[in-house]
Amino acid sequence: MMTKSRRFTALIFICLAELLVVLDNTVVNVALPTMSVDLFASVSDLQWIVDAYTLTFAGFLLTFGHLGDRFGRRRVMIIGLIGVGAMSLVGALASNLEQVIMARAAMGVFAAAVFPATLAMITNIFTDARERAIAIAAWTAMAGFAIAIGPTAGGWLLEHFSWHSVFWMNVPAALLVIVGVLLVVPESKALHVGRFDFVGTILSLLGIVILVWTIIDAPHRGWVSPFSITGYLSATVLLAAFVAWELRTDAPILNMNLFRTRRFSFPALAIAVSYFSMFGFLFLITQYFQGVREYSPLEFGIHSLPFAAAVAVGAPVATLAAQKLGTTAVMVFGLLVLSGGMFLAGQTTVETPYLGPVVISMVLMGLGLAIVQGPATDSIMSSVPLDEAGAGSAVNDTTRELGGTLGVAVIGSIVASYYTSKVAPIVDAIPDAVMSAQEKGFARESVLSVIEIRSRDISPLFEQQKDSLIYTMKTACLEGFAIASYFTVGAALITALLVALL
Numbered sequence: 378m379m380t381k382s383r384r385f386t387a388l389i390f391i392c393l394a395e396l397l398v399v400l401d402n403t404v405v406n407v408a409l410p411t412m413s414v415d416l417f418a419s420v421s422d423l424q425w426i427v428d429a430y431t432l433t434f435a436g437f438l439l440t441f442g443h444l445g446d447r448f449g450r451r452r453v454m455i456i457g458l459i460g461v462g463a464m465s466l467v468g469a470l471a472s473n474l475e476q477v478i479m480a481r482a483a484m485g486v487f488a489a490a491v492f493p494a495t496l497a498m499i500t501n502i503f504t505d506a507r508e509r510a511i512a513i514a515a516w517t518a519m520a521g522f523a524i525a526i527g528p529t530a531g532g533w534l535l536e537h538f539s540w541h542s543v544f545w546m547n548v549p550a551a552l553l554v555i556v557g558v559l560l561v562v563p564e565s566k567a568l569h570v571g572r573f574d575f576v577g578t579i580l581s582l583l584g585i586v587i588l589v590w591t592i593i594d595a596p597h598r599g600w601v602s603p604f605s606i607t608g609y610l611s612a613t614v615l616l617a618a619f620v621a622w623e624l625r626t627d628a629p630i631l632n633m634n635l636f637r638t639r640r641f642s643f644p645a646l647a648i649a650v651s652y653f654s655m656f657g658f659l660f661l662i663t664q665y666f667q668g669v670r671e672y673s674p675l676e677f678g679i680h681s682l683p684f685a686a687a688v689a690v691g692a693p694v695a696t697l698a699a700q701k702l703g704t705t706a707v708m709v710f711g712l713l714v715l716s717g718g719m720f721l722a723g724q725t726t727v728e729t730p731y732l733g734p735v736v737i738s739m740v741l742m743g744l745g746l747a748i749v750q751g752p753a754t755d756s757i758m759s760s761v762p763l764d765e766a767g768a769g770s771a772v773n774d775t776t777r778e779l780g781g782t783l784g785v786a787v788i789g790s791i792v793a794s795y796y797t798s799k800v801a802p803i804v805d806a807i808p809d810a811v812m813s814a815q816e817k818g819f820a821r822e823s824v825l826s827v828i829e830i831r832s833r834d835i836s837p838l839f840e841q842q843k844d845s846l847i848y849t850m851k852t853a854c855l856e857g858f859a860i861a862s863y864f865t866v867g868a869a870l871i872t873a874l875l876v877a878l879l
Contacts, residue, residue: 442771
């Protein structure tokens with residue numbers, strides 16, 4: 378029996394392991410402009426530096442959650458931490474684009490071994506319901522905080538070091554966490570395991586990877602392009618086969634009967650939609666701070682801190698509220714707060730001051746996320762038998778990743794479509810002698826090219842045209858932002874209604 382102090386010491390190192398792998402979701406984003414120059418990377422190349430991690434991370438979560446239940450969660454976590462540290466070293470020493478993408482993809486695989494183990498071990502260590510709720514609130518706050526603090530950490534590193542530093546930082550961090558986990562975190566695994574579900578593992582892995590890949594690539598190839606339709610159909614067939622197999626096998630990787638439980642299925646839906654909203658919001662706020670307001674990476678990180686602070690404050694408050702008001706009421710309230718923050722963000726214009734609507738929208742988004750996440754996660758894990766804690770944690774984590782990936786893809790696609798329709802005619806009218814074809818292409822794709830366009834020396838004859846282009850790029854981005862925000866508000870409100878009524 379662990380003492381209370383030892384349990385919470387273990388929680389610290391579990392949350393640090395979580396911080397390490399979640400931070401890697403966003404910390405690399407602010408380094409992309411520098412990497413594009415050093416690695417001669419196109420916009421598509423840069424996206425794959427980010428998405429290679431997301432793709433493998435989401436794809437392997439369920440597999441490693443099951444392996445942790447079977448062979449030991451601490452053992453699987455340690456293997457994952459060693460792998461993250463080793464692949465970070467590969468990324469830090471990388472000299473070309475292919476090596477960076479390979480390192481990021483491998484980091485995602487090993488991160489998937491760490492993430493579900495964190496929540497599963499918390500569930501096993503904290504058997505008292507009240508303590509477990511507090512521990513899960515801390516875990517939730519760390520997850521949201523890690524995502525939000527990524528730009529600040531990355532911005533500070535880039536102010537002082539090269540882009541390689543976003544990989545170097547993981548090496549000593551992984552070593553520290555490994556030592557702490559080995560010293561204070563006990564091993565746990567399922568007491569009763571059947572034969573290994575090889576068929577279910579392969580079907581889930583292929584189905585999720587193809588689905589995530591299709592979602593990531595759809596904004597570029599087209600949502601109804603032959604490639605995308607083939608991807609949707611393939612993923613649907615594989616995941617349907619996975620469900621059918623899991624229902625008939627006597628030793629499933631995932632107990633499908635859990636989804637018949639309201640305390641499991643509806644919180645999972647709330648988590649998916651809240652992460653859809655949050656990742657979409659973070660994608661848009663990145664465009665806003667670095668493109669519209671023209672902040673440096675460090676300035677961007679600092680100005681996004683209200684979001685991180687709101688997540689940290691909201692998580693413990695949500696836990697206390699859920700104990701008094703019930704999980705459903707708190708989740709519904711959190712989704713309403715989230716939708717309010719997104720609606721307010723959609724009202725942003727080029728002239729909107731930072732202190733006011735922008736800060737308030739970030740605070741509401743952070744609070745809404747925290748209010749939903751803690752009670753929803755606690756509800757999911759309380760519905761899962763201890764022997765299946767790893768698989769239950771993996772479902773919780775996979776819904777986050779799928780929701781977040783879909784949020785960036787859908788919201789990014791809405792903004793990009795509107796932005797390009799407004800900017801392309803003006804860009805096309807600029808003579809090739811003033812702006813190269815490559816520069817025009819970048820300007821059509823992203824408002825982040827504003828800083829480069831502003832810094833270029835051009836003939837005084839075209840200064841007015843340049844200013845007009847920059848203003849159009851900024852307003853088009855924010856108008857697309859507004860359309861996307863209304864879509865997100867609708868998704869959050871519909872989910873709140875479903876959770877409240879069903």
